[in-house]
Amino acid sequence: MARQERAVRTRETLIRSAAEIFDREGFTVASLTTISTQAGVSNGALHFHFASKAALADAVEEAALLRLRILTDRPSADGPGRLQHLVDATHGLARGLREDVVLRAGFDLSGEPARPPRTDLRAHWRGWVAALLEKACQERELAPGVAPEGAVTAVVAATVGFEVLGNRDASWLAAGTVEAFWRLMLPMLAAEQLLPRLEAEGTALLNGPIGLLNPS
Amino acid sequence: MARQERAVRTRETLIRSAAEIFDREGFTVASLTTISTQAGVSNGALHFHFASKAALADAVEEAALLRLRILTDRPSADGPGRLQHLVDATHGLARGLREDVVLRAGFDLSGEPARPPRTDLRAHWRGWVAALLEKACQERELAPGVAPEGAVTAVVAATVGFEVLGNRDASWLAAGTVEAFWRLMLPMLAAEQLLPRLEAEGTALLNGPIGLLNPS
Numbered sequence: 001m002a003r004q005e006r007a008v009r010t011r012e013t014l015i016r017s018a019a020e021i022f023d024r025e026g027f028t029v030a031s032l033t034t035i036s037t038q039a040g041v042s043n044g045a046l047h048f049h050f051a052s053k054a055a056l057a058d059a060v061e062e063a064a065l066l067r068l069r070i071l072t073d074r075p076s077a078d079g080p081g082r083l084q085h086l087v088d089a090t091h092g093l094a095r096g097l098r099e100d101v102v103l104r105a106g107f108d109l110s111g112e113p114a115r116p117p118r119t120d121l122r123a124h125w126r127g128w129v130a131a132l133l134e135k136a137c138q139e140r141e142l143a144p145g146v147a148p149e150g151a152v153t154a155v156v157a158a159t160v161g162f163e164v165l166g167n168r169d170a171s172w173l174a175a176g177t178v179e180a181f182w183r184l185m186l187p188m189l190a191a192e193q194l195l196p197r198l199e200a201e202g203t204a205l206l207n208g209p210i211g212l213l214n215p216s
Numbered sequence: 217m218a219r220q221e222r223a224v225r226t227r228e229t230l231i232r233s234a235a236e237i238f239d240r241e242g243f244t245v246a247s248l249t250t251i252s253t254q255a256g257v258s259n260g261a262l263h264f265h266f267a268s269k270a271a272l273a274d275a276v277e278e279a280a281l282l283r284l285r286i287l288t289d290r291p292s293a294d295g296p297g298r299l300q301h302l303v304d305a306t307h308g309l310a311r312g313l314r315e316d317v318v319l320r321a322g323f324d325l326s327g328e329p330a331r332p333p334r335t336d337l338r339a340h341w342r343g344w345v346a347a348l349l350e351k352a353c354q355e356r357e358l359a360p361g362v363a364p365e366g367a368v369t370a371v372v373a374a375t376v377g378f379e380v381l382g383n384r385d386a387s388w389l390a391a392g393t394v395e396a397f398w399r400l401m402l403p404m405l406a407a408e409q410l411l412p413r414l415e416a417e418g419t420a421l422l423n424g425p426i427g428l429l430n431p432s
Contacts, residue, residue, distance in 0.1 A: 027330040028244040111380055113242040122381065150396040154374055156399070157388070161373030164327055164380050165338065170372070180366040181373070185341065188404040 011049050013039045015063050018056045019105035027057060027112045057109055061119040064106020067096060068121060072128045082136040083190050084198055085181050086129065090159055091202035093125075094173045097163055108164050126156045141191055151189055175201065227265050229255045231279050234272045235321035236367060243328045257393055273325055279337040280322020283312060284337060288344045298352040299406050300414055302345065303398050307418035309341075310389045313379055323379050342372045357407050367405055391417065 016156035017039035021030040032053055036046040049058045065115070071092040074085075096103040107117070110122040133148040142148065158181060182200035190198055192208075233255035237246040248269055252262040261325045287308040291299075312319045325331070326338040333339075348386070349364040359365065374397060382389035398416035406414055 001355070024329070026244060028242060029330050111383065113240070113383070114245050146400070150400040153393055154370070154400050155395050157375075157377030158370055158373040159377070160381055161375070161377035162378055165373065167327065167329070177369055180363070180369050184362070184366040184370050186402065188400065 007049075009058075010039075010041055010045060013181055014041060014046060014049055014056065015059050016102060017041075019060050019063075019102040022057070022105045022108065023101050024042070026134045027053075027109060028114045032056075054115060057112075057115060058118045059118060060102060061106045061109050061121065064103045064109075064121055065119050065124060067103045067106075068093070068124065072094060072125075080192070081141055082132050082205060083141055083186070083194065085154070086132055086136075087198065087200065088202050089128075090155070090182075091175060091178050092161060093197060094162060094166075094175070095124045097166055098170060104163075104167075108167070108198075111164070114210065122156075122160055125159065126152070128142075129156050141194055142189060146189055154185070178202075226255075226257055226261060227275075228271065230257060230265055231275050232261060232318060233257075235276050235279075235318040236278065238273070238324065239317050241244045243269075243325060244330045248272075250356045257261050273328075273331060274334045276318060276376060277322045277333065277337065280319045280325075280337055281335050281340060283316060283319045284309070284322075284340065287312060288341075297357055297410070298348050298355070299402070300419060302348055302352075303345055303402075303414065303416065304373070304418050305344075306371070306398075309375060309395050310378060310382075310391070313382055313387060314389045320379075320383075324383070327354075327380070338372075338376055341375065342368070345372050347373075347386060357410055358405060359407055362405055370401070390414065394418075 013206050014035065018030070018035045021038060023033050025034075030053065031062050032046060033043065035056065036043050039046075050059065074088075074092075097107065106119075107121045110117045110120050124205045130148070130152045133142070133151050136142050137146070137148045142151070162172045162177065171177060186200055187195060225371045230251065234246070234251045237251050237254060241250075246269065248262060249259065251272070252259050255262075258362050266275065288307050290304075313323065324333075325337050326333045346364070346368045349358070350359050351360070351414075353364045358367070367385050378388045378393065378397075387393060401418055402414050403411060
């Protein structure tokens, strides 16, 4: 293996190990020694890649943002347009938070009081949901009278709630929980002619291999 | 002042000081010395009341639960019944989280990875919302076809989302945000004959003095 390739792998191993330790112990408690030991990497190698725990946290957030972008930038399925894309993205996010420790740790770092987030994943998610619902409103995919701002508030607050509550009780991130949420919301949000074609349980796109969430 | 009364006051001062430091620095970073200094109390006095930081956190959670119960156990307004009670309680919760550091710190401790919560405020809130919506369903105050479980999921996840997002951006806890949420949700949740009488902005009960939130 070329030296550069090895360095890239070591960096990725350290990011994953940091995400696992942040997820288990919290950012403040996590020690660089625990992270390097779990990664099977010397302290010297860790410091070669990351000058501090804050730098490692930045790298975890960046890696998590890449994963989130795979969910949000995925091309829409043909058919019922933006709202289905939003439903699919929330299912993908819940599944990602269940199965991918880097995504989970990245989101948690957005709420870490001891450290201002550099890449604020919750803010990124909010921006994406807001842009999508604004566009859906312009294209008359929302029911008449639905204010996009109210819908953004409800969807972003609920998904952040799923994320936070899911840390203690994984049932908040179960597909059935997200589906129940959309079964309640879609009849109110969606334009009448779209509603019969929308699938609260998400579309087949979601059933791809979880590898989709792991760009490496 | 009698000795016992002084001891009670010192205990309350310490709980408030701990809530402020937990809120600002996070539970893990907070030191007992910072807490006792801010309270204007000696380290010895702190240790007389609380054997450890975990014991202080337990006391903050208990004090926060008392405050939450004042919001949830408040008698319902005459009129549109349980759903209005729920709307009012979420407004009261948002206001309490904005203005009352003990309530805010108590909720945050529910999500603290370094410490299993003893009094889990988020779980208590979930239980209360679930019981209320179940009862509203039995009394036909919900729209036909609305599953109480779906409504519980949406309301609890969104309110926990407001709480968490409000830590970084207080606009998530503004009365207007909670009102926008209910303007979206009520037309879907409420039985048709109730809807015109429900107030998404909360009822007058809320306009009492904030002292209601401070049982001491």
